[in-house]
Each structure stands twice: as structure tokens, then as C-alpha cells.
Amino acid sequence: MTKDTKNPPIDRVDGRMKVTGGAKYFAEFEMPNTTYCVIVGSEIAKGAIASLDTKKAAGAPGVLGVFTHQNMPPIPGWDAPVQGNGNGPPPGPPSGGEKYRILHTNKILFYGQPMAMVVADTFERATYAASLVKATYTKQPHQTDLTKNLEKGVTPKGPRFEDYLRGNADAYKSAPVTLEVKYTIPIEVHQPMELHGVLAGWTGDDKVMVYAKTQGVKGTQKSVAEAFKIDPNNVHVHTEFMGGGFGMGLRTWPQEIAVVAIAKKVGRPVKLVITRNQMFSLVGHRPTTVQTINMGADTNGKLVGLSHAATGETATYEDFTEGTVSMTKFMYACPNVSTKYKIVPLDRGVPIWMRGPGEATGAFALESAMDEMATKLKLDPIEFRLRNYTETDPEHNRPYSDKNLKEAYQKGAEAIGWSSRKAEPGSNRDSDWLVGYGMSSGTFNASKGGATARAVLNADGTLLLQCSVTDIGPGTGTAMTMIAHNVLGVPVEKIKVEYGDSALPNSPQQGGSTITSTVGSAVHQVCTSVKKSLIDMATQSGTPLAGIKADDLTVADGFVSADGDSSKKVAIADLLKKANLTTLDKTEESKANGKPDEQKYSMYSFSVHFVQVRVNPSTGVVRVSKAVSVADSGRIISPKTAASQMIGGVAGGIGMALTEEAVIDHRFGRIVNNNLADYHVAVSADVPHTETIVIDKPDPYINPMGAKGMGEIALIGFAAAVANAVFNATGQRIRDLPITPDKLLRTA
Amino acid sequence: MNQFQYMRVTNPKAAVAAVSKDNTTMFLAGGTNLIDLMKRGVEAPEKLVDITRIPLNTIEKTATGLRIGALAKNTAVAEHELVVKNFPLLSMALNAGASPQLRNMATIGGNMMQRTRCSYFYDTALPCNKREPGSGCGAIGGYNRMHAIFGTSTKCIAVHPSDMCIALVALDATVNVSGPKGDRRIPFADFHRLPGDTPQKDNMLQPGELIMSVDLPMNGFAGNSHYLKVRDRASYAFALVSVGVGLKMSGNTIQDVRLAMGGVAHKPWRLTEAEKFLKGKPATEATFKQAAELAMKGAKGHGENDFKLTMAPNSIVEALKTAAKTA
Amino acid sequence: MKDDEINDGSVENPGSSRRGFLKQSSALAALAMTPPAALTAVEKGLDEKLAVAFEQIPLKVEINGAMQQLKIEPRVTLLDLLREQLNLTGTKKGCDYGQCGACTVHVDGQRVNACLTLAMTTDGCKVTTIEGLAEGGPEGKLHPMQEAFIKHDGFQCGYCTPGQIMSAVACIREGHAKNPDEIREYMSGNICRCGAYSNIVDAIMDVKQGGAKV
């Protein structure tokens, strides 16, 4: 692999499938006699079902069954204590109470909790029948408001979440310039365009086919196998295409398991597609989080002390945790740093990691605070960051494997036209609009997990790659193709990738920006191994290449040839024939890098975001008018899909910064704007032309390709860049997201 | 969705006859509001009368102005040459609403008849006097960021969500309806109503009445019209506040003016006091501000929507400035 | 009103199989598509299953050039008809409430949201879905907009993509693709949660400037 050269942009390998409607998502597979399942959710947040009238529903046309806690078929593996969900949360009792089991008792632990699952022969009939199920409740007072329950925060178990201290926690207090600020983010919800659900049908007594919407088919396979106490090999999970996940597919949700159980009971395949409203209560969210940052700096702009405390919500029935305060520990050179992270159990559905998980939450606070401090110090925000730049990781006291953040600041600043920024807030006017510039940085852990890939080289020169990984949109298939092409020289169009099926070789789930590194390494390894075999075969005595060293040979375009003498070559087809092989078929497992704490280097991807905003001071409307994102994430494998991830981060970041907020009416304990007309994700008109820049230098240590992830860093920090730009435009500092017009008018 | 009977009619008489028979029968036009409400269980008609094949989609000149058929699609009206030329305010308001796809489906009559987007109205498990009289108003003391600041009652503080209607009320439109008791004309300003004690009633249409068309009188506002819509995202969102303005200028003097606001009341809100004040005044920011102040008399916030008390007058000034081209 | 006033042809009767039945009925019954006896039974909750036999009514609609003669429940939306009954799953369900545009198809050349369109209302219409956009069918030559989406990587997960493409084609045909800002506004009825907007706008501009017939 020539990791010193940049990769050319290639089209997404599954592009044709996607533009023709040929790509099939879970709900679109045909299973004969499929039935339709609709969930009836609780209308209260806490208490118990007093009565549940299912008679009318059961008698409605086409209905095959109405499943409640009273008649739910048993889920054998769930009768034992829950061991997470294959890829779910840690085992052990939750901080807030008891575990949750779907349709298990009459207890209600959160609004929208499934009380009944109605199955009928058509979607329309199932939906109608579900509307006939009526419940009465014994209500109990619920707690859904984080801000009113902050004192209930507990430190989650596990070393990652322990209070962190470097130096003196109080050092910031005596610094010449101090800052003490509180930031909040609301509940945000993933809302991928594809609705969640599952299609499952039993093909034998202990064999089941599951079309899922999951970021890891192997995880779902394990969850189902454990729940039904069957051999994982009898659970076939397929998710070739997934209409977006952003984290919500990182676990198996209880209703998926319920559908598998119900399918067995009704003896027909069951399809569940939850409604958009239910997407706000049944498949997780980014938790509301309250954060305080205390910062002290000297008059030269050097950080003296920094402390970051975050409290996020979880459910009473499960502990949810994320890396909200991680970035603060290592981003800047600061001798005195302390962090605290707590969770508060609320009567709500459990959160799940959402793009850039806790780091995006934390970066909003840290990078806003950096801007506030720069203002206090009368320093340019980039200059302030540079004065506190660190080439070594202060948390672990070791070098970064690779860090080009300075270059990223500079390139981004140039692209946005940072020199047009006016230091004095509110001083840049364009007719009725105020113009402002803002920037921020982001970072996310880079790692390499273990994965297995199979490569089959055929005599006709085509190559098949297989791995069970799901491609939820980042372009994993395209990256796999590029890596194989780089190793074996097989033309891109002659490479076929198969993924998203549990029958294929092992892969971790798609998430945490690790897949290109992890699966890519497996592909690299197996292709390297194929190449080695070819060269071994080609250099056997009697061939034109006999005696030539492996280093002086190239595999490309169906031939093994000698470098510098293209007349010396052997066709791969001939080599296979001679060896009596129809294919060269290899499967190899690539091992995970060791635990981060045991490494010689700290490995992170970095990003820098720059925006220009326009604010109308009389209406409070904010528009992002320019956006530049720079990624420092090692070698870029597939430039096109990488750029897409970054522009996607910008669109998501604009939503996070300006519009996204799921609002709970705490009197009822439920989200009231539970639909896409009232929960505003960015539309095309909100998103300006986005410039993406990649540093594109290989990381020498992470993996053979030198590539690091970029899915998370595309979003992490972006919201702060917008908030900082709004401040620059108006002089108003908004510390609670989203920055909606009312907030600017209120503080005006 | 419940099962219902579906029928298609091709003339108004049959439509009126079908719907007058009982109160569980409803007209179906573009369906963009009704089908949505049926999916959410807010509406559950037993019979749907598809009126889209009635030839009521023409846009034609009349002796006094323009007549727009009730079944003309929002897009067709917004882009019709006569509308663009003579009533740009209506074009702008229509184009500010919903999405291109929805505007291709939505009809003029349906747009007038669309129901509030109040979250409690849509959620059948929550109290709402409009959906279920007597159950209480969830928005009072709750999530009322989108709600009204004018003409509210203790029973309901919802807003009428239409953009188009703001233009129609400003442009002195008249609604032609046909019902079991014959035809009648309703001035647009009297078409929608305030919630009072009966928020379940959005407007003055009687059971069985079919909207046939809307008449617009000619005016001199075409040159100085503006529709300003302030919303949470740049497009495909309902108004927090919107302002429709038509000015007839003579030099820098305002000869005549039409002013209406959306997102602030249970009905399209015409600003007559402000209009009176502005007539004959110079088009300056100062007079605009005074007009806005007058317009805001009697406004009252309900907590989360207090910001509208600032946003609304500011938006009036902005819209007037743009229409007068002083900006 | 007298019966003959209604039977003057102003009431179209999609339920032709019940024409005889309708003729003998009262005016009100003539308007109905479901026999009243069955309905009454349903209302009284006696036996809802009785109604099933009467619930389906005929629909004739041309989809991607092929005439379809179907019998459906009137409450079936065009979107569910395509996806669940005709296996035309290229058209996506993203919200079911008109809030996302994933279900965008063309009905008689106009882009609409299939999720809020009752299938019955398309009787006699021409429907085009993503599967019918390219002339050569799904295996054949791509439509220029499909090509442009691939070239500009106007998608990630691909779920909103069929709706985006149907909308993009309409956007150009309507004359609303004069510049990027206009495209952004006229493409705002199609949400892309992956956030591919910037590339989608580039793709549409490219097709528009390339002048290919869309």
C-alpha cells in the first residue's frame, strides 16, 4: 500500500442502487405472508396500567393478535437477569431503580413505553386496531426535568467516569482572568430519515431471519440468540442498507426482541415500522446536559486552571453514559484540570449515543468557553488556542500519534476569510443584518478494533470482499474497495463488496468513527495476504519472474509484473490455473490495537470549524451563511465520501446550534413536539455551500492505511463555532442551545 | 386510520348534498391537512367526499378583480400570471408556506380550512378544548411558543397557521360559499373567528357549506407588497410571526395601506388601527415604529411566547420598510 | 333533493361492481361506497369482520407506464400502496405526515407527497416513481439527475435520495433551479438527515447547466 499518496476520488460503490431505488432497507424485503405490527405506547410517564381493553382491537378486521404484558410469549433469555443487549449497556443494576422488560409487567417507566403490540394482516388494519386499544392508569408522580433534579446526580461506575484531577482543582480561582459559566443542551433526537423497526420471520423451530435497522448485524444476532437461547448461527441478521443511524442503531431495542417473539407466536413474519412520533420515545436521544466550565488564564493568554462538570440524564431503568468531559482533559496545555461527570435517572426512555456523542455536548461548552475567555483576554480566538496548543497529550503524558491542528486552523481561517472578522462584537453590519465569524475545534478518539475480512480473487481478475459491517451512509463499502484497490491493483469497478449480513465475517458495529480503521485494516491485511500468495506463486522457479524479490514486483490489472521491466509479467489467471485453483480465497482476522491506556501514543482525530453567520437583530433570525470544516484525520481513503461526511456534520451541526430541541411538557412527562414539523432538523435552505478541507496526512501508528475516523469530528465542536459567531455578530452570548430567535430577542 | 366510505363527486351540488346529510362526512380536497389529522386520530370521518374533480380550479378576471376557484392548487395560484402581477402579496404568502410538494397538493379552500398546528391539538392523549371541548387547554401553562398573543380566551390560545390567509385578509378578499340553504358571500375578515368559549369552531362556515371561490378586488398595492415570515428554520416551517403588507405610495407618502399578521391569533390578524395611522404619513422608520406600537395594543404573552411581543412589532417595521423599499 | 339529481352522473362511482346495488338504494346509500348494512353492523360493533368483504374498491391508475387495475381499501395511501402492495419500495416512508419529502413521487407530472395522497384520489392519473424515472428501467441508462447525484455524491445513507431525485427533477422542470439559493428553497421540502444538501444543490446545478433533458 502506498500510503504516501493521496487517494483519488471515486464514486460511491453503491451509488447506483441508491439513486434507482434498488437499495433495499429492512422494511422492504419480501417475506411471504408478512404481517404488520403496531405499538400502542403508554400515555403517562410513570405508574401502572390499571386496565387495558384489547377486546375491540382483537376483534377488528384482519387482526391476528394483540400482545400485552398479560399474554406476551416468553422470551427465555430474558427470564434471567439482563446482560445488556449484546451491544447494549453494561450489566448490573441501574442507578435509578429496576430494569425494564418490554410487555412484562403493568409498570410504566417512561412515556411511550409499549403497552400493546397489535398484529394484523395489513398495515392499515394493524394501525386502526391499535387505535382501539384503551388503557386506564394508576399514575405516580414523575420526574422528567433534569434541571430540577440535578442534585440527584450520581457518578457512574467505571474508571472512565471517575472524577479527574491534574494539578490543583482550584487553581483557576486565583488566576488573573477568570470565567465561570454554565451551558445547557436540550434533548436532541437522532431522527434518521428511515423509521426504525424490524422484520422477522422464523424459518424453523429455532431458526430466525431478521431484517433489522442496526449499526451492527453481529450485535443484533447476539442479542436475539441470547434472548431466545438459540445458536447464534441460527439467527440470520441482514442490514445491507440502513437509512441513517447516527447512533440510534447501536443497540438492539426491546421492541425488536418483542417482534421476534411475536413472529414465533403468530407463525408468520412480522414487520414493525414505528411511527415518526414514536421515534421520539422508543429509540433513544441525546440527553439533556447541564455543564459548568470554570477557567482561569494569565494575562499572556495561558490557561492556568480549567474545570468542567457535566450532568446528563439517564433512565431509571438503565445507566447511560458518554464522554462529555473527555476533551477537556487533553485538548489544551493546562497544568490544572479537573472534570466531573454525573448522571441523573429520570422517568424517561433511555438515551443512546448520538453522533459525536458526549464529546459534541462537551465541545459546545469547552469551545464556547474558550471563545468567552479569548474575548476577556482581548485575544483572537485562534491566537488564544495557539497559545495553549499542546504537542503532547497532557492527560496521558505522551505524544499524539499525529496532530496537525495548527495547519487546520490556518487552512480553515484562510478559507472562511477570517481576516474579515471584526474583533468588536456587533460592529460588522451588512444593511439590516449583523455579520459575525466564529470558530471552534473538535476531537474524537481514534482507534482500531478487531475485524475479519474475506477476499476472493477470481481468475477473471475480479475481487470479492466480504465483511459483516453495515454501511449506514459513511461509505464503508467504498473505502473497502479503495483499500483493496490500493493493495492489489484490481480496478475499482472489478471489486465487489458484500456487507451488512451476519453470515459474513465478523465486524464490530458501525459507530464511534472506528470502522474505516478497523474493517479497513482487515481488508488491508487480507488483501496483503492474497498479494503475498500471488507473488509466491509468481516467483516460483520456471516462471519469468523467478528469483525477483517481492519488493520489486507489482500486482496490478490482472498481472504480477516486475518493476521497471513491464515485459516480465505473469497473468494472475495463469497463476491460478497452474496451481489448480479457481480462486484465491482468504479470510483473515485483524487484531485490535491494545487498550488506549497501554499505547505509546495518544490517537485522536481533530477538526476545526469556521462559520460566518448573519443575524437579523430585529427578528432574532440567525442564518449560517458560510461554513468551512477542516478534518485532520489521517490519510483520507475515499475523498468523496469523506467530504460528504463532513458536509453532513455541518448540516447536523447547524441543526444542533440553531433549531433542534425536543421539548418536554413536564406536567405530562412527554415530548410535545414529537414530529418533524415541530422538531426542526435543518433543511436545504438552512445550509450554505459548505467547504471541506482535509489535511490528508497518514497517521504513522494507527493502522496500515494511516487513516482515522471522521464521522464524529465532523459534528463535534460545530455548534460552538455558530454560538461564537453569533456572539461576534451581536455581542449576545447564548449558552443554552438551540439559538432560536426568541433567545436573541430576550437577551437583546 | 378508521375505515371510511370514499366517494367522488363532480359538481358542487352533489358535494353539498353528500356532506349535509350528517356530521360524520367531510370534504376531501388536497388532503394535506385532513389525511394527516386522520392518521393522528384527531379526525375520524365516516365518509369522505372527494371534491377535487369538481371544476372549481379556475383563476379568472372579474369586473372588479380576480376570482380564484376553491380547488385551485396553492402552486397554481402562486404562479398564476394575474396573481403575480396584481397580487404579489398573495404569491409571496403562498410560496412561504409548506413545501413545493405540499403546495402542489393543497387547495385554496383547504388552506383556509386547515386547523391549528398546536401540539396538544394533535396529541389525542393530551387535553385540548379545540379537539375535545371541556378537556382543558394544554397550551396554557405548557408549550406555547407558537401560540397567540391577540384575541385569546381562557379556553384556547391557538393560532391559525396559514400564510395565504394573511394575504387574503389584507387584500380584502371575499369568500363565496354554497350550502344546503343556498349561496352566500363572507368577507374574509369575518371568515375565521376567535376562540371564545367554543374553540372547536375555527370559522363561520356552516355544516354542509362548500367554499366555491375567493374574490379579490383590484387594488394599487402591487408595486409595494411584502410578506415577511419569521420562522425557526429558513424554510418548511410554520411562522412564529408573519406580516403581510401592501402599500400604495405617492412619492414617499403612504396613500393607502393594508397590513395583517400571522402567527399571532386564532384568525388572520388585520391591523386596522395601524393602517389608519399610516394613511397619509411619510414612509419612515419612525412612523413605522409608531404604527407597530399601535398594532400591538392589547397583545398578551403566555410565557413561552412572550418573545412575540418584541418579534411582532419589529417584524411589522421590517416588513413595512421592505415594502416601502426604504430598507 | 331528489334521487335523480344525484344520479345525473355527478357522482362518480368507483365501485362499479356495486352499480346494481346503488341503483336500488336511496340517495344517501347511492353516495356511499360501502353497503349500509355492513356499516351499521360495524357501528354497532356486532361483527366488524363482516365489513371486510365490502371494504375494497376498484382503482385504475397508471404507474411508471403500466396500467394497474386494483382493489384497495379507500384508506390506503399512495405511499403504502406502492410499498406494501406493489413492491415499489424505491419510494420511501420517512414520516407519513407530509413533513419530510421522502415519499415524493410525480402525479400527472407534479411532485407530491405520496404519504398524504389517498391512492383512490389518483384514479385515472399517471404516477411516476423513482423506479420509472430512467427510461431504460432500473437496469438501463440512468436519468441525468441520477447520474449527477452519483457524480456529486448527493447522498449518504440513500434513504431520502429517491425523494430528493424526484423533487430535483421537478425543480428543474418547474423552472425553479435558476441559482443555488432558489434550488435550496425549492428543495427544502426534502429533508436529508445525513445532510447531503450542499452536494445535492451542486448536482442540480450541474444538470441544469448541462442542459440535458430532464
Ligand SMILES: Cc1cc2nc3c(=O)[nH]c(=O)nc-3n(C[C@H](O)[C@H](O)[C@H](O)COP(=O)(O)OP(=O)(O)OC[C@H]3O[C@@H](n4cnc5c(N)ncnc54)[C@H](O)[C@@H]3O)c2cc1C
Ligand atoms: C408539514 C406541513 C407543513 C405545512 N406548512 C405550512 C405553512 O408553512 N404555511 C401554511 O399556510 N400551511 C402549511 N401547511 C398546511 C397546508 O397549507 C394545508 O394543509 C393545506 O393548505 C390544506 O389544503 P388541502 O387542500 O390539502 O386541504 P384538505 O386537507 O383536503 O382539507 C382541509 C380541511 O378543509 C376542508 N375543505 C377542503 N376544501 C374545502 C372546501 N372547498 N370547502 C369547504 N371545506 C373544505 C376539508 O374538509 C378539511 O376539513 C403545512 C402542511 C404540512 C403537512
Ligand code: SF4
Ligand atoms: S391552544 Fe387551543 S388548540 Fe391548543 S391545546 Fe389549547 S385549546 Fe387546544
Ligand code: FES
Ligand atoms: S413520508 Fe411523506 S413527507 Fe415524509
Ligand code: FES
Ligand atoms: S442520504 Fe441519508 S437522509 Fe439523505
